[in-house]
Amino acid sequence: MSDHEQRPLPPTSRLSGDALPPVEQHAQQYETVRNAHETELIEDYVELIGDLLRHRGEARAADIASRMAVSQATVSKMIRRLNELGLVTSRPYRSLFLTEEGQQMAETSRERHDIVLHFLRALGVRDTTARIDAEGMEHHVSDETLAIMQRFTESHQP
Amino acid sequence: MSDHEQRPLPPTSRLSGDALPPVEQHAQQYETVRNAHETELIEDYVELIGDLLRHRGEARAADIASRMAVSQATVSKMIRRLNELGLVTSRPYRSLFLTEEGQQMAETSRERHDIVLHFLRALGVRDTTARIDAEGMEHHVSDETLAIMQRFTESHQP
């Protein structure tokens, strides 16, 4: 069974990109992303509920469903979770409300979101794109980067 | 059953943040994020395999497991998926390789990744942080934004 099959290239025949980070660091990068994913959806719900309360005065499950493009059953299930987590209070056929903790989370999320959104616009990204990108990016931007984005935005305003 | 319970605030008592986008647009933002999540992991694997091949000459399941901080069983299962998707070729107890399609994906991913990483560094973010943020952000940056980031980085280099 000789081995003249597909074979790996020599270590760096095609140089490009950065070197591989040390294993532990690399692992931590992926771990951070995985952790972010766990809280991401929760935060999106809470943030949206906060926004609806702020702008509309109430937050109904149906609104959430249509704004998230998700079935009402999914929203209903999610609300149960948010309830268990102590983030919202809900009574059937009534608007949702945020608990103290929920409000806190909503506010933090909104701040992050706004910073990223304004930063992207300041960078020159079109509004629609900026909104989409911000929605995806907001959960993956560290406080350090966030601070830098904020400073950048401030110093690039008319 | 009168209703002097917790009640919504009037529409905009506490002004802040941006207005709510129209429903369809809002829905699209969330949908985009959900779609990104589906491909994200796949791309991460493919990208990592590509990096390992490039830098090490081979990509073994064990390396992936330790670099992703995930069990080997998880990697094994994932490899089966990548196989079914026609992205990698694998033979038991041998290094993985990327198919044409896999190579393409790896390259695209790496490019995106690099652009984001270099952009963050150009912005002034510390290397370790930049790496973590880039890992999370890369899948959520549109082509439009990516192009802007690239231009920015270029014009901010010594």
Place this chain on the structure above:
DNA sequence: AATAATTGTTAGCCAAGGCTAAACTATTTG
């Protein structure tokens, strides 16, 4: 007031992405 429409919940299904434990294969070493 009766009916229709909207809104919300529940049950039950599915796929993805983790995990551990056990079995098997390959490689290294005594």
Place this chain on the structure above:
DNA sequence: CAAATAGTTTAGCCTTGGCTAACAATTATT
């Protein structure tokens, strides 16, 4: 070369976050 070690796979379990369908409650309409 036999035994130990390292690498890989499989089986089976769990949680999340989607879905549809059926039903229940509320609100709106005629």
